[in-house]
Amino acid sequence: xxxxxxxxxxxxxxxxxxxxxxxxxxxxxxxxxxxxxxxxxxxxxxxxxxxxxxxxxxxxxxxxxxxxxxxxxxxxxxxxxxxxxxxxxxxxxxxxxxxxxxxxxxxxxxxxxxxxxxxxxxxxxxxxxxxxxxxxxxxxxxxxxxxxxxxxxxxxxxxxxxxxxxxxxxxxxxxxxxxxxxxxxxxxxxxxxxxxxxxxxxxxxxxxxxxxxxxxxxxxxxxxxxxxxxxxxxxxxxxxxxxxxxxxxxxxxxxxxxxxxxxxxxxxxxxxxxxxxxxxxxxxxxxxxxxx
Amino acid sequence: xxxxxxxxxxxxxxxxxxxxxxxxxxxxxxxxxxxxxxxxxxxxxxxxxxxxxxxxxxxxxxxxxxxxxxxxxxxxxxxxxxxxxxxxxxxxxxxxxxxxxxxxxxxxxxxxxxxxxxxxxxxxxxxxxxxxxxxxxxxxxxxxxxxxxxxxxxxxxxxxxxxxxxxxxxxxxxxxxxxxxxxxxxxxxxxxxxxxxxxxxxxxxxxxxxxxxxxxxxxxxxxxxxxxxxxxxxxxxxxxxxxxxxxxxxxxxx
Amino acid sequence: xxxxxxxxxxxxxxxxxxxxxxxxxxxxxxxxxxxxxxxxxxxxxxxxxxxxxxxxxxxxxxxxxxxxxxxxxxxxxxxxxxxxxxxxxxxxxxxxxxxxxxxxxxxxxxxxxxxxxxxxxxxxxxxxxxxxxxxxxxxxxxxxxxxxxxxxxxxxxxxxxxxxxxxxxxxxxxxxxxxxxxxxxxxxxxxxxxxxxxxxxxxxxxxxxxxxxxxxxxxxxxxxxxxxxxxxxxxxxxxxxxxxxxxxxxxxxxxxxxxxxxxxxxxxxxxxxxxxxxxxxxxxxxxxxxxxxxxxxxxxxxxxxxxxxxxxxxxxxxxxxxxxxxx
Numbered sequence: 053x054x055x056x057x058x059x060x061x062x063x064x065x066x067x068x069x070x071x072x073x074x075x076x077x078x079x080x081x082x083x084x085x086x087x088x089x090x091x092x093x094x095x096x097x098x099x100x101x102x103x104x105x106x107x108x109x110x111x112x113x114x115x116x117x118x119x120x121x122x123x124x125x126x127x128x129x130x131x132x133x134x135x136x137x138x139x140x141x142x143x144x145x146x147x148x149x150x151x152x153x154x155x156x157x158x159x160x161x162x163x164x165x166x167x168x169x170x171x172x173x174x175x176x177x178x179x180x181x182x183x184x185x186x187x188x189x190x191x192x193x194x195x196x197x198x199x200x201x202x203x204x205x206x207x208x209x210x211x212x213x214x215x216x217x218x219x220x221x222x223x224x225x226x227x228x229x230x231x232x233x234x235x236x237x238x239x240x241x242x243x244x245x246x247x248x249x250x251x252x253x254x255x256x257x258x259x260x261x262x263x264x265x266x267x268x269x270x271x272x273x274x275x276x277x278x279x280x281x282x283x284x285x286x287x288x289x290x291x292x293x294x295x296x297x298x299x300x301x302x303x304x305x306x307x308x309x310x311x312x313x314x315x316x317x318x319x320x321x322x323x324x325x326x327x328x329x330x331x332x333x334x335x336x337x338x339x340x341x342x343x344x
Numbered sequence: 345x346x347x348x349x350x351x352x353x354x355x356x357x358x359x360x361x362x363x364x365x366x367x368x369x370x371x372x373x374x375x376x377x378x379x380x381x382x383x384x385x386x387x388x389x390x391x392x393x394x395x396x397x398x399x400x401x402x403x404x405x406x407x408x409x410x411x412x413x414x415x416x417x418x419x420x421x422x423x424x425x426x427x428x429x430x431x432x433x434x435x436x437x438x439x440x441x442x443x444x445x446x447x448x449x450x451x452x453x454x455x456x457x458x459x460x461x462x463x464x465x466x467x468x469x470x471x472x473x474x475x476x477x478x479x480x481x482x483x484x485x486x487x488x489x490x491x492x493x494x495x496x497x498x499x500x501x502x503x504x505x506x507x508x509x510x511x512x513x514x515x516x517x518x519x520x521x522x523x524x525x526x527x528x529x530x531x532x533x534x535x536x537x538x539x540x541x542x543x544x545x546x547x548x549x550x551x552x553x554x555x556x557x558x559x560x561x562x563x564x565x566x567x568x569x570x571x572x573x574x575x576x577x578x579x580x581x582x583x584x585x586x587x588x589x590x591x592x593x594x595x596x597x598x
Numbered sequence: 599x600x601x602x603x604x605x606x607x608x609x610x611x612x613x614x615x616x617x618x619x620x621x622x623x624x625x626x627x628x629x630x631x632x633x634x635x636x637x638x639x640x641x642x643x644x645x646x647x648x649x650x651x652x653x654x655x656x657x658x659x660x661x662x663x664x665x666x667x668x669x670x671x672x673x674x675x676x677x678x679x680x681x682x683x684x685x686x687x688x689x690x691x692x693x694x695x696x697x698x699x700x701x702x703x704x705x706x707x708x709x710x711x712x713x714x715x716x717x718x719x720x721x722x723x724x725x726x727x728x729x730x731x732x733x734x735x736x737x738x739x740x741x742x743x744x745x746x747x748x749x750x751x752x753x754x755x756x757x758x759x760x761x762x763x764x765x766x767x768x769x770x771x772x773x774x775x776x777x778x779x780x781x782x783x784x785x786x787x788x789x790x791x792x793x794x795x796x797x798x799x800x801x802x803x804x805x806x807x808x809x810x811x812x813x814x815x816x817x818x819x820x821x822x823x824x825x826x827x828x829x830x831x832x833x834x835x836x837x838x839x840x841x842x843x844x845x846x847x848x849x850x851x852x853x854x855x856x857x858x859x860x861x862x863x864x865x866x867x868x869x870x871x872x873x874x875x876x877x878x879x880x881x882x883x884x885x886x887x888x889x890x891x892x893x894x895x896x897x898x899x900x901x902x903x904x905x906x907x908x909x910x911x912x913x914x915x916x917x918x919x920x921x922x923x924x925x
Contacts (some may be wrong), residue, residue: 232765234780266896268622269780270649273641289699291772292765300648309609396818414821425813427676428866441809442821446802490812494820 083170086195093137093160094153096320097174100190101151102128103322104199104217112145121284124316124324139163151193177321180245183207186321207323210286210324212248214329216253217337225278225336228267230301232285232292236267243318246325250332252279262319273300279312279336280304309339346371347498347529348393352401354448355392355553362388365555370498370531375524377540377561378533380550381574386533387422390500394419405498414442419473422502424483429476432486436461437495446475448529459491461495464519466512481508499523499530506535517543538589541565541580549573561587571595602863606877612657613884617654618646620891652783658880659793659885660778663838663880666872668853670800673807673868674831679736679916680857683850686746687722691836691843692773693750694718696757698844700766712792716840723832724744735847736920751772775902776847778887789841796837797876799830804869811868851904851909852879858912882908 090105091112092098098113102125115136116122117129125234137140139160142150150164150171159170172193177183184204190198218224227247229237237244238256240263255275259267272280282296282305292327312335317328349369355362362385368450370376392399394417395406405417418439426435428528439461440454450458461467465485470478476487488504497518503512513536520530521543531548534540540547540561547564549557551573562582570576578591619627623645633642634651664682671680682688698704698714707713729742754773758766806827809817818824843847856878857871864870865876886904893899 164841268895270621270623270645271647273649274623276641286763286765288761288763288766289705290761290763290765291769293763295780298648298780299784303644303648316765391815394819396815410818410823411821414819417819418605419816421815421819422916423813423815424678425816427811428861428868430811430866434865434867438808438812438820441805444805446805487812507641524882 055120068073068280069268076281082172082192083149083195088172089145089147090149090151090194091135091142091145091147092151093135094151094156094174095152095191096176097151098129099125099320099322099324100174100186101194102132104187104190104196104203105194106196111147112142117305119223120316122316122319123158124319124322125246137158139167143167143169149193151190177242178258179240179242180211180249180325182242183323183325184273187323203323207326210323210326211329214249214326214333217333218249224251224253225340226255226258226275227281227307228255228272228275228304228312229283230267230272230282230296231283232290232296234266234269234272234295235264235271236261237264238262240264242321242325243314246318246328249329252332269270269295269298273304277304277308279308281312281314283314283318301317309335312336346404350393350402351405353389353392353399353403354401355388355397355399362553363392365401366553367401367553368548368549368555368558372527372529373524374498374529374546375521376529376531376546377544377547378531378550379535379537379540379547384550384573385553386550387502390419390502390531390533394500397562402489407434411442414494414496416496417498417500418496420487420491420499420501420504422506424487425482426475426483426487427472429581431480432467432470432473432475433458433462435475435486436467436489439495440445442494446499457493461489464492465489466515480511484508485512485516488519490582492519498530499528499532501530503533503535505532505539513539521545537565537578537591538575541587541589561589565589602860603877606874606881609881610877610884613653613881613888614658617657617884617888618650620888621645621650622891622895648782651779652781652786653778653887654884655786656778656781656789656846657884659790660842660849661852661880661883662876663797663842663843663879664849664852665856665875665877666797666800666885667835667838668879669857669868669871669875670803670807670831670835671853672857672891673803673810673871674827676740676810677736677739677919678861679739679854679913681806681851681854682719682835683728683848683852684747684854684913685743686750687719687726687835687839688843688850689747689750689754689846690725691715691719691840692848693757694721694840696754696773697843700757700761709788709791711837712788712841712844715844716792716836718750719840719843720832722750723835727798727828727832753808759872771900773847775900776849777900778846779898781845781916785845789845792837792841796834796839796841799834799837801872803827803830803834804872807868807872822856825839828900847900849883849900849905851905851913852882854916855905855909855912856882858916867868 080169089111090101090109092101093114095114095116098117101110110132112133112135113129115134118126118134119266123129135158137156147169150169152161152171152173154173154175164171174186178185184207187200187204191197191198228245237254238261239248239254244254256267259271261267285293312332317324347370351367352361353366366389380386387393391397393403393405405413408416437458439548440457462471465488467485467489475483483509491499505516510533517539520532523530524545544561547561548555549564549569557569565580570578575594575597576591578589580589619630625642632648634646637643657729672678694717695711695715698711703714704711725746726742730739751774755770758769806822809820809822814824857875860874860878861871864874886901889904890899890901
């Protein structure tokens with residue numbers, strides 16, 4: 053999820069300013085008994101739900117999960133009924149629990165609550181630490197605490213293992229995350245932490261953009277990163293994404309390590325990021341191995 | 345040598361016949377006054393002769409390519425437009441454009457022509473004044489100077505002396521007459537019949553789009569013509585001081 | 599007058615040098631210029647040749663284009679308020695460009711983008727000339743400009759909103775306000791041919807525009823082919839404005855401010871004003887682009903904002919001065 057920090061803060065302010073009644077108990081959304089007909093309306097909650105739900109517990113996921121562009125679990129998602137996040141559509145599915153993201157349409161969620169449908173809202177994962185937290189919470193909400201705990205344990209173990217493969221401070225190659233409008237993510241964002249966990253130092257951190265920010269193309273060039281990660285572009289053209297085709301970026305990528313790409317595994321805070329970290333780490337080893 | 349020959353010039357606009365079968369020719373050394381009442385078609389005739397308006401019939405000027413035509417005849421329109429605040433000298437020098445190739449700067453002949461035109465029109469003191477700041481009469485003289493600077497065998501002018509004070513009117517008519525003496529020719533449309541009679545060698549009277557009379561002032565300004573085409577009676581006499589023409593009264597109009 | 603051209607040329611050269619050495623990389627001026635000419639293997643050469651150089655070149659040629667096009671339109675219409683941005687030519691060029699990008703035409707043909715923008719510009723010019731009438735009186739000209747700008751802007755916004763790309767909808771700001779940020783040498787090669795052609799075409803109008811000082815009738819009688827003049831004006835303006843807008847978006851007021859400021863220095867001659875306005879326009883846009891980098895380096899402040907802040911007050915002043923003629 054490429055939500056900028058600014059949007060996060062702004063929406064957080066909006067949500068915080070909402071009258072207390074709307075949030076009363078509905079956000080925790082933990083049902084008393086295990087839900088049997090769950091509808092998830094957010095790409096990332098879909099992924100977590102699919103990983104943790106029991107047989108037959110999950111009924112519907114958002115249509116985005118069924119699209120190859122952003123979803124890491126396309127095949128799995130196709131087993132479920134797609135939804136477009138509309139209150140009427142979801143209500144008619146007669147769910148006993150709706151799982152949404154914090155950026156899902158508030159009016160839709162309010163409508164569902166008014167119709168006495170329990171709603172559980174999940175913040176997007178902003179760091180690797182958040183992933184364990186979301187897994188645990190999804191486990192609570194689905195009454196699958198044991199499965200969740202096991203998954204968290206596996207996650208932590210594998211993360212620690214990957215950490216051993218990372219070179220020590222001072223010996224790490226540099227990587228720059230660069231996306232539309234010249235946005236570069238730093239060490240306090242999820243994409244940033246994926247990169248640092250794979251054993252890189254982030255260019256954005258050198259320029260004080262730990263939470264992410266605009267990095268002028270000149271500074272990107274001057275920093276001469278060992279790897280440039282630009283991610284997938286959206287269909288059709290836009291001027292915002294034109295900078296990713298700039299000769300300077302192409303030049304930097306040509307000289308940078310091979311196989312350093314971002315893909316669907318990066319878009320959500322799920323254990324799948326570990327696969328991304330592993331691939332990045334291997335690419336790094338291959339490149340630095342070849343260099344020696 | 346014929347400077348201009350026109351035959352069968354005809355022009356319609358809708359159902360209106362603006363020009364009907366006008367034919368004449370102009371040789372060297374003529375100062376022709378083109379006269380007629382308002383709406384008789386004087387301006388239209390001049391523009392059609394130049395080829396600025398499409399018309400049936402033949403005009404030797406209109407068939408020339410544009411640059412050659414500009415070197416053969418100079419045209420001074422009735423509307424005295426000056427779009428930009430250029431200096432008088434600059435404005436007069438525009439008359440030299442037909443003689444200059446692309447990007448060619450002003451040469452000695454051009455300078456002589458410009459200076460001559462400025463002197464002839466008495467504009468020496470105005471050389472560096474901004475043209476758009478001048479009074480109507482002063483501007484008229486500047487535009488006439490431009491026409492003169494173009495140095496063409498033939499000059500066509502649409503009411504060049506309108507708005508000038510009497511002294512300058514007479515001086516300008518004398519200037520055009522001087523062109524004739526020097527072997528050039530001028531066709532000048534004019535409302536002041538007295539000045540026309542005194543200075544022009546030949547008058548062409550347009551009535552209803554037709555060339556109804558063409559000859560010496562005495563032959564054209566007959567009482568019948570005056571009554572029929574101008575609705576006036578006038579006193580016209582040859583005196584020691586030259587011909588004197590003075591409209592006296594209106595006839596035949598309600 | 600050649601003193602004016604010398605002074606303007608010197609100004610442009612100085613501004614080009616400044617544009618080349620000012621940027622976020624903050625390298626010492628001498629090192630920057632050295633890195634431009636000699637490839638020292640450091641990233642600074644990459645920055646100089648691929649980021650700063652194209653940006654400076656584009657500011658120069660686009661500024662020259664807008665300045666000359668403005669002077670040409672003013673000379674033809676005999677109206678000091680004519681400016682390709684104000685009368686909607688840039689907006690229609692932008693529409694052409696956006697259509698080319700969103701339909702994939704720009705990606706399919708090498709020069710698809712600037713040619714589509716040129717087509718849009720031609721339509722815009724023709725529409726304005728048709729609406730404004732032969733005399734180009736101020737009030738009808740401005741009204742024609744409002745109509746064409748609004749229509750083109752609305753259609754551009756519509757096309758962008760129909761795009762499947764989530765960034766496209768907010769792109770309208772770039773198209774309406776213009777920017778040279780992060781342009782590359784690719785953009786330079788894309789725009790340069792049409793701009794060169796257009797400038798060459800407009801430069802042939804010197805005599806004709808001088809003659810038009812006396813009005814269309816007198817100009818025609820002075821041997822000026824008015825039909826050819828009009829065609830050359832349309833083609834030249836469309837080429838120059840089309841290519842510029844395709845690459846940098848709509849930048850207004852340059853064609854209004856520069857001829858107005860330089861007119862007294864060329865004795866109000868429209869012909870001489872053409873090249874003077876080209877140099878003046880280049881200077882103005884270079885200065886604006888430098889200002890944009892110095893004032894708000896971390897944000898992409900649009901060029902059109904700076905030119906509008908300078909140009910709009912001048913426009914108001916011009917309207918005030920000519921308001922009696924407009925009534």
